[in-house]
Amino acid sequence: MKKTMLLGLLVLLLTPGLFSRELTGEDIIQKVNDLFNFDSSYSKSKMTIVTTSGQKRTFISESWSKNKGEKNLVRYLEPRRVKGQAVLMLNNADDIWMYFPRTQRVRKLASHAKKQKMQGSDFSYEDMGSGDAFIKDFSSKKLEDEKMEGHDCYKLELSRNPDGDVSYSRLIMWVIKENFVPVVIDYYDEDDPTLWQKRMVESDIRIIDGIPTAMRIVMINKNDNSQTEMELLEVKYNIPLDDRMFTERELKK
């Protein structure tokens, strides 16, 4: 009996096509999107940028996000010069406010700031924001599977939809089959889909609160010949967060 059950199980495992169809590009990107769309989160991270005179500068910040990344709040802790500065991103970074403790004023950044560099890093606000951009703004196509960064991956090509509001014409994404973490994403120029601009590499993937999380993200900017490293020092998911946290008034606190 046991033998028969085992055999049956083996047949099921070896013939996935009998009961499940092969994942399409849309299926995979949906799973990637689901992975990012946790209800709320908290993280403490360290980011190192290179200044225009070539010096390295490291920032430590705390951030909170809610509504599947639609609302984001970042507060800087270090170095001392930026302590207390805060950035509030609402509507998937369409609206960005900045708080300066030195003058105790809040300023709103222009709406197109989303597509620009975030604090001298090689990430843009858009890269950091979550939401459904991968699904809403792009159409995905599955390419031949590949091994990337030591993982067996699905390889996807995401092409911007005609009405897509993103600053990349195309993305190539390698998604780890095991956990649907996009381990590498290549970003292509807004106007020229053949011009490779940036590469994001995720590593040190750990399961935190049941969610596979890359603790280290490196963004390599081919255009500027620079790279920015972001390291997560602490992460929590699905924590209770008050909506009032994400308001202009609370930004000053």
Place this chain on the structure above:
Amino acid sequence: MREKILQKLAHWHAYHPGRMLLVVLLLTIIFSFFAGQLKLTMRWSDLLPSGDKRTTQFNKIIDEFTSATSLVVVVQGEEGRIKEFAEDLAPRILTAIDTSKNDSIQKDIDKIRKKINQLKTKENDESKILKLQSEIKTLQAQMNKKLYQRVDYKAEVDFLKNHGLILFKGENLKNTKDVFMDPNITGLLFNINNSMEKEYVGQEESISTREKEDGAVVFLDSIQNLILKLQKVTRGENLSEEEVQAVADKLLFGEPYFLSYDKKALILTAAPNFTMLDTELIVIGTDVVQEITDDLLKNYPDVTAGLTGMIAIGRDEMVYSMQSLGYTTVIAMIAILILLMISFRMWVAPIFAVSNLLVGLIWAVGTAAIVVGELNIMTQMMSVILLGLGIDFSIHIISGFTERRAAGDSIAEAMEKTFLKSGKGILTGALTTACAFLTLVISHSRGMKEVGLVTGTGLLAILLATMLFLPSMLVFRERRIDKKRERKKGLKQIVQRDISFRFLGQTGDWLSKHYIFTILASIIISSLLIWSGSKISFDHNYMNIEPAGLTSITLQDTVQEKFDLSMDYALVLADNVKQSRELSKKYRESGPVAVTEDISFYLPSQEQQQRRIPLIREIREKIQSTAIKQAVLSGDFPVLSRELDRLQMNIMEMQDLAFLGGQDKVDNKCKELVGTPENPNSRNIISEMLQLLDEDISTAAKGLSKFQQNFAQYFKKSVITMSSTESIRQDELPISILDRYSNKKRDQFLITVFPAGNIWQDAEFLNRFADDLERVSDKATGMPVVFRALIEIIGRDGRNAALLTLVIVFLLLLLDYRNPGHALIAMIPLALGVFWMVGLMHLAGMQLTIMNVMGLPMIIGIGIDYGVHILHRWRHEGRGKIRMVYSSTGKAILLTSLTTMLAFGSLVFSIWRGFGQLGGALFLGVGACFLTTIIILPGIIGMIERKNSKKN
């Protein structure tokens, strides 16, 4: 056939040395004439394949755009003093004239005048006289020709004053329009604050690109200037009308001088009346300006100034490389002479050898003039390479002849035997090496192709000189000795001395007897060196090839550091203004590009101009309707203080954003205005101003009112003038702008593209920059594109030439030995020697460069000789004669390799680091080939002898 020719030559030398010397003299005169015609080019673009589009474009640009190849004077000191210095220097540079041709032109004029006088007295042919007189005028125009047409050290403020607003880019004009709308101090500050909140805080993008970051610094600088001047008047100090107007000008047009970010360096750019193709004027033009600058510096002891730019660098590279090649050649010759004197234990013959070499070099240079016409960066060191190789022929002739004479042969007998014994070897060796060099002509790059041609034909020229010149000198010397001996009745007896190197024979013998050990040790050493060689990297940094310690070169770093501007920019030609505008825009959008310069800044498209007109009209109407306040009353102080306070906050926020964004220039500029957040005691000029307003209200009100009267009127008038909505046409642009960006025919337009970083520190960035340049336009040229192409082409050429050389050398050896096994054995030390060379280079901390990579195919041609000589002798002497072979032939190859190493090694002393790199690589290469011949070959020969003896 070969023997007959050699016998004939020996006969002529022995019996007609005088005639032979006469032939040599005649040939030397002919070759000297050609050598005098040889030109020199220091352009890297001339190393690319002929007809390469990058070279064609580069030559076209330097021919048609004198501004593309300018002379740059970098002045350093305190702001005020360097501005004064620039004002003094610029008119002096414009007076610089070329007097070098005056004498010859004057002679021509005198001749024509003489002709005219003759005509007047004889024929009185009016038309002929008039023609000659016009010739005189043409010649006179060529005398005292002005060397420079323009000196740029300030922006075109006059043009900006009339068309300033229409030149503002749409988005910038929208954001900054408020600044122009109120000429009164409080209104102005209010508007500046509004603008800053919109521009810099509202759009972080505004300071995220290089151009906008620079714009922010310029804007902050003008605010700093305004506040400092306001402080002065608030304290009751007087400002002249010009000083007040300068404050308004700076706000409206920015800093007029080309100053560095720290304001301690200033650049003057002199556009010449000659091109980079005129090598003579490059030297004269630089030397004259250097003299003028040095002279002026005597009045400015607190200022320093130096020359750089393409012209000064071209001049320095030419002059110093010739100088350094001169002294490296002398060093090599002296070292070789000493070595020969020691090893031959005589002094006359080595002097003959060196004299022969000098004659050979003249012939080689003459041949180069015929074959290539001009020497390039790579071929100009041919003299040292040929010196190292050419001396070998003399060594063999002298050795053979003196040996035979010591053995008691007559002059004629000794000469014939020398030619038959050594002459054959010399011919085979020289032809093998020359053929190996000539294989480089298969290269695509002109640089490597010409290296092959020049060294290959040069070596043959020295071979010919050695065959025709040296033996006759030796004959004369021997005749003199014979006569002396006859006079003294044979007083001195000829003593046969063993001058072979026995230690080499013993070593070779031991290694061949212990062939298993020798082969195993060779395999281990070779493996280690091959592993080491595999680790060698390629140095893409062009700066590491450049001459060291030259002011013109080091000032490039100063410009990079102080102005954050690389002098290794790219150049692109556009066929019209529209194309220039489009290409420039595409380049600006490219990540690796910092800024571009082209005519489109001064000539926006008609559509762009039309789009800006409504905004300009709005500004014009607003400022026209704004009344000028005649005074700043104490009652205005609260508003003034509020705006100053707001300004302070805006700058602080801008500073915080800049710190977060890593924009150091903006952060540093903000520090000069509001201090540093980490240091509460740091100077904050706005805070100081606020305090001053509280201190002596009546003095402050009086001073500010006076400032207000002068400032507001001038500001209003200036804004009205610069808000002209008349469209700008190309023919209305000032000549200085047109000349800078277009050619004389005005049908070609130049775009200069500056990289965003140092292209030499990172090969990937260089590739990205060059890729982007060529992706946008296939007409892109300049150092980044040329050098990248050179690395690719020369790397490929080097590999192909090395492989082909190996094949050709093998075929030549096969032809010589008629035994493929022996041909292969002779090549083993060479093949391993090349690997050892690369391994040793890595161990010595060297990297492969565009210059020393050329050494790899060259060493194949040079290093083969050692194995060939040993194998020849071994085959000739027969089995069991290893000791003798290495004592005698080993000595010859030791001497020849030492002389070659000395010559190549002398290049290390060259001011050109690239020459030193090639010299160092060849030094190690020759040494490695010698060692492999001395160590590995005895083992292989020992093994073969052992195998053969077992068979027998």
